[in-house]
Amino acid sequence: MLVYATVSRILFANRRKDAALEIIRPHRKIEERIKELCSKAATAVESDVPAVLVELKALLAEHSEFVCCLSIKTMNRVNKAGASDDAA
DSSP: OHHHHHHHHHHHSTTHHHHHHHHHHHHHHHHHHHHHHHHHHHHSOGGGHHHHHHHHHHHHHHHHHHHHHHHHHHHHHHHHHHHHHHHO
């Protein structure tokens, strides 16, 4: 819970809330599309499955890259905040 509080404080401090939401909102569409493709793959005719899986694989790779970048940005903010707290 402490990590969540720290991350939330950093992400949403000093008017960063709007910037954080601008990053996350477009990504919600990707998550919705991933869910749609999973459902489609589960109910698709066998001949359609490979095409669905190709698109799903691409979206999952994009999602993974987004999460990695977001994690790196968050860790950088945590490190900077910790450094400024130590200096104070």
